[in-house]
Structure formats: structure tokens, C-alpha cells
Amino acid sequence: MKVDGIHRRTIWVDADGWSVGIIDQTALPFAFRTRRLTSLEEAAEAITSMAVRGAPLIGVTAAYGMALAMREDAGDRAVDAAHDRLLATRPTAVNLRWGLARLREVLSVTPPADRVRRAYAEAAAIAEEDVEVCRAIGRQGMALIRGLHQRNPHRPVNLLTHCNAGWLATVDWGTATAPIYMAHDAGIPVHVWVDETRPRSQGAFLTAWELGHHGVPHTVVADNTGGHLMQHGMVDLAVVGTDRVTARGDVANKIGTYLKALAAHDNGVPFWVALPSSTIDWLLEDGVHGIPIETRGDEEVTEITGRTADGRIERVRIVADGSPVANYGFDVTPARLVSGFITERGLCTANHEGLAGLFPDHAERS
Numbered sequence: 409m410k411v412d413g414i415h416r417r418t419i420w421v422d423a424d425g426w427s428v429g430i431i432d433q434t435a436l437p438f439a440f441r442t443r444r445l446t447s448l449e450e451a452a453e454a455i456t457s458m459a460v461r462g463a464p465l466i467g468v469t470a471a472y473g474m475a476l477a478m479r480e481d482a483g484d485r486a487v488d489a490a491h492d493r494l495l496a497t498r499p500t501a502v503n504l505r506w507g508l509a510r511l512r513e514v515l516s517v518t519p520p521a522d523r524v525r526r527a528y529a530e531a532a533a534i535a536e537e538d539v540e541v542c543r544a545i546g547r548q549g550m551a552l553i554r555g556l557h558q559r560n561p562h563r564p565v566n567l568l569t570h571c572n573a574g575w576l577a578t579v580d581w582g583t584a585t586a587p588i589y590m591a592h593d594a595g596i597p598v599h600v601w602v603d604e605t606r607p608r609s610q611g612a613f614l615t616a617w618e619l620g621h622h623g624v625p626h627t628v629v630a631d632n633t634g635g636h637l638m639q640h641g642m643v644d645l646a647v648v649g650t651d652r653v654t655a656r657g658d659v660a661n662k663i664g665t666y667l668k669a670l671a672a673h674d675n676g677v678p679f680w681v682a683l684p685s686s687t688i689d690w691l692l693e694d695g696v697h698g699i700p701i702e703t704r705g706d707e708e709v710t711e712i713t714g715r716t717a718d719g720r721i722e723r724v725r726i727v728a729d730g731s732p733v734a735n736y737g738f739d740v741t742p743a744r745l746v747s748g749f750i751t752e753r754g755l756c757t758a759n760h761e762g763l764a765g766l767f768p769d770h771a772e773r774s
């Protein structure tokens with residue numbers, strides 16, 4: 409997508425042909441900065457610190473992390489060590505495991521002398537596939553938005569989204585945002601309610617920044633607002649991304665997603681989840697009890713980053729001194745609360761039949 413007129417992706421190989429460029433998402437929305445990753449350790453740190461984040465982008469970064477690792481040591485033990493180091497960076501998004509498994513499989517049948525080249529090629533292939541998959545999700549999801557517009561052509565389609573499942577969370581386009589960008593570009597009037605998404609504020613910091621740069625009308629709301637909006641007919645469609653969908657359709661996504669799904673269910677608002685098939689964990693059925701939920705540092709809850717009136721970026725404490733805090737990064741929305749999935753192969757119901765119907769090849773192998 410474009411930033412100040414320049415087409416950007418979230419990750420690329422630099423002009424030197426080997427170092428990996430990323431947008432440093434910890435600086436947004438106050439500054440647009442890029443960074444160079446030059447080693448396995450730097451790639452792992454970029455994922456852990458959330459300089460790169462979002463399930464698909466984590467998977468692509470890990471793949472490039474394997475390529476950087478092969479430059480340091482292309483032996484068999486190094487392949488396993490790099491795989492394990494990167495897998496340990498974040499627990500919830502299954503795209504990480506998926507991307508790393510793909511690299512390990514390819515490297516296991518490649519002689520060490522050729523592993524650097526092969527790892528970069530596979531990482532690049534994963535990145536290109538991600539762009540095409542998100543583009544396809546966009547086309548599939550735009551049909552939903554178009555349908556809502558045709559039903560009520562005299563006002564914009566009001567969407568609500570949580571966290572950032574935008575192009576910053578993928579290589580380009582995003583998952584939940586791809587249909588929104590395509591609808592907007594096709595002249596369908598849309599307006600997006602953007603949940604702030606505490607504690608890290610991915611909605612206020614990243615989704616709002618993205619939508620603003622693309623000219624998509626939007627309004628940032630505090631996280632607790634969605635229920636009120638839905639009760640008053642102000643949301644036509646809730647659409648979110650996901651970090652892991654189980655074979656029966658349970659959905660892990662940023663903390664607070666479950667509450668939005670409950671409110672949507674209670675108010676008859678369609679609640680759709682956009683995902684690439686790399687986000688499906690075919691090995692797991694019960695998401696509520698089976699998906700590992702990341703817990704992160706207390707400071708994400710006790711502090712917040714902001715820009716002062718004179719332009720300084722500061723972190724300030726917002727919790728009473730001494731109070732213990734808890735920081736769960738994700739929650740799981742049971743499949744029964746999900747209206748359907750938007751995937752690269754089409755729309756489907758949020759259950760085993762729906763997913764296996766679109767992806768019989770994967771479902772059979774598991």
C-alpha cells in the first residue's frame with residue numbers, strides 16, 4: 409500500500425541482496441522508520457519486540473530469519489536451532505509454526521552449500537504468496553460489503569474492526585482490511601469503527617494510520633464502545649483477523665475480540681473473520697483450551713506511549729502505583745459466534761465442514 413505516495417511493503421530484501429528491511433511498527437504512528445535485520449537474533453528480536461507483528465507477517469519474518477541464520481551456519485544442527493529459536497518468539501500465531509515448518513522441510517532436502525540461496529528463495533515465495541492470498545481475501549470479502557451496500561445504498565457501510573489485521577500485519581493489503589480497501593477503491597462508501605485495542609493500541613496506532621493514509625473514512629473508539637454501536641444499528645459488519653483458527657472454527661485473535669463477537673451475536677450483527685489458510689491449525693479442535701495465549705509484560709498495561717504537544721514521544725504511567733496487573737494478549741472466540749470465514753478460496757461457515765470444504769487437501773493430511 410502507499411505511504412506518502414510511495415508503494416510500500418512491510419518486509420523486503422535490501423539492495424545489498426541479503427539484509428532484510430522492515431517497517432519498525434513500534435515507532436508508528438508518530439514516526440515512519442525502517443530497520444535492517446542482519447542476523448537470526450535480530451529477526452527473532454524484531455518479532456518478540458513487535459517491530460513486526462500480525463500473524464502472517466510474523467510467519468514471513470521467521471522465514472527470512474531462517475535465511476539470515478543460514479548465512480551464519482548452514483549445518484543441520486543450525487537449521488534446527490534457528491527453527492527452535494524463532495518458534496519460541498511468540499506462541500499464539502500459528503503462521504509462525506507454518507512458515508518455519510516450510511523452511512525446515514525445504515532445507516532438509518537441500519545440501520548445506522545451497523541452503524542460503526534456497527532459504528531466501530523460499531522466504532521470498534512465502535512473501536509473494538501472502539500478497540496474492542490477501543488480494544484474494546480482499547476480492548472475496550468485498551462481495552460481502554457490496555451486498556450490504558446494495559441492501560442499504562443511501563448510507564456508507566459501517567464496519568467495525570479490532571486490533572490491526574491490516575497491511576502492516578501482512579506483507580501487503582491485510583486480511584480484514586483488504587475487503588475494505590477494495591470496496592473503498594471500487595467506490596463503495598464505507599466507514600470503519602476502529603477499536604483502540606489496548607494495551608498496545610494497534611487499532612489507534614496502526615489501523616487508524618493505515619486507513620488514514622489510504623483515505624478510508626474511519627473513527628477510533630475506545631475498546632468498550634462496540635456493544636453500544638451495535639445496539640444502535642451503527643455497525644453493519646464486524647470483521648477481524650486472526651492468529652489461529654482451529655479445524656472446527658474457533659478463532660484466536662487480539663484480546664477483546666471475544667467480547668465483540670458476543671455483542672455482535674446479541675445484536676444480530678454479522679461477525680466475520682478474514683484469514684489466509686496458513687492461519688488454520690488443522691491439528692487442533694478446541695481453541696478455548698488448546699490455543700496457547702501469549703502473556704506479555706506488565707508495562708504494556710501500566711504505561712502508554714503518546715506524543716506531547718511539543719512533539720516529544722513519551723511513555724507515561726496510567727495505573728495506580730503498586731497495583732498488580734495482568735496482560736493476556738489474545739482470546740478465543742468459539743466458532744458458534746462467528747458468522748463465517750473470508751479466505752483466499754472463498755467464504756465458508758465457521759465449522760469443520762466449511763473449512764474442509766474449501767481446503768480438502770489440508771484437512772485430509774491432518
Ligand code: MRU
Binds near residue numbers: 464570571573584662
Ligand atoms: O499482537 P499482534 O499485534 O501481533 O496481534 C495481531 C492480531 O491480533 C491480528 O488481528 C492477527 O494477527 C491477524 S493479522 C492479519
